[in-house]
Amino acid sequence: MIYLLLSITASTLIFVIFKLLGKFKINTLQAIVVNYITACFVGLIATDVKFSINDVIEAEWFTGAILLGFLFISIFNVMALTAQRNGLSVSSVASKMSVIIPVVFGIYVYNESIGFQKLLGIIIALIAVYLTSVKKETKANLKTNLWLPVILFFGSGIIDTSVKYIETTYVKEGGIPMFTATIFGVGFIIGLVLLAIQKLNGTLRFTPLSIIGGIILGIVNYCSMYYLLLALNYKDLESSTLFTINNVAIVAISTLIGLLVFKEAISKTNWVGICLALVSIILVTLAI
Numbered sequence: 001m002i003y004l005l006l007s008i009t010a011s012t013l014i015f016v017i018f019k020l021l022g023k024f025k026i027n028t029l030q031a032i033v034v035n036y037i038t039a040c041f042v043g044l045i046a047t048d049v050k051f052s053i054n055d056v057i058e059a060e061w062f063t064g065a066i067l068l069g070f071l072f073i074s075i076f077n078v079m080a081l082t083a084q085r086n087g088l089s090v091s092s093v094a095s096k097m098s099v100i101i102p103v104v105f106g107i108y109v110y111n112e113s114i115g116f117q118k119l120l121g122i123i124i125a126l127i128a129v130y131l132t133s134v135k136k137e138t139k140a141n142l143k144t145n146l147w148l149p150v151i152l153f154f155g156s157g158i159i160d161t162s163v164k165y166i167e168t169t170y171v172k173e174g175g176i177p178m179f180t181a182t183i184f185g186v187g188f189i190i191g192l193v194l195l196a197i198q199k200l201n202g203t204l205r206f207t208p209l210s211i212i213g214g215i216i217l218g219i220v221n222y223c224s225m226y227y228l229l230l231a232l233n234y235k236d237l238e239s240s241t242l243f244t245i246n247n248v249a250i251v252a253i254s255t256l257i258g259l260l261v262f263k264e265a266i267s268k269t270n271w272v273g274i275c276l277a278l279v280s281i282i283l284v285t286l287a288i
Helices: 002-023 028-046 053-058 062-085 088-097 100-109 116-133 147-169 176-201 209-232 239-260 268-286
Strands: none
Touching (some): 002 028, 002 209, 028 176, 053 062, 062 088, 062 176, 088 116, 088 147, 100 116, 100 147, 100 239, 116 239, 116 268, 147 176, 176 209, 209 239, 239 268
């Protein structure tokens, strides 16, 4: 359970860092690219397993790591577009409600338990995510850009599901740091290509603060993924339980930080969502 708590903490800090990037007007894409190479290096440093490039390429999880690296940066861009065209609440709801995909996958593929209490907790969790994320001032234009939240929903769910499946099926003991480093390395290469395109188009303006912000983000981002993988590797904690607690806790805590630190307005609906989030976490946790 400690790994899950650490993952939730790191994931919540990512929210704080992104808010600070916007506050200090730091180029987000540049920071993300630096973040990926930083996370990759942290993974290489963290591993105590001797390896070579050939070992990585020949690893059973290599193809999956390439897919995840591509999905990570692609879905992030979809998330940004969804926020811009459909509203922040739609982006948040679509990405976090996707928890239902890995939950259903875990129940049907891994034959994980699904008693009444756990099912009730999962249903309340989905309601909590929606109520916590929705904002009155956001006017979502779903009719004209419906494809964006749909892609975000399935993309986010596929990422969580793939991480679980690849980690449990192909990653050997002690291989999590290298697996994680490879995912971030692929994300860095793709991000570098995007920056190169901007450079060729004459739209790239490099900001030195992006390096600092990216390094901090990279360290936290690596911890988020690393501890999530360790939590998934814990045999006594089912993935359907883990993903439910993980996503709901991140949404609830991030919302509270937005209120306390960034002075964001929280409606009565949001408070109801936070309270339901706590109820769902208790129900799902006690159902273990």
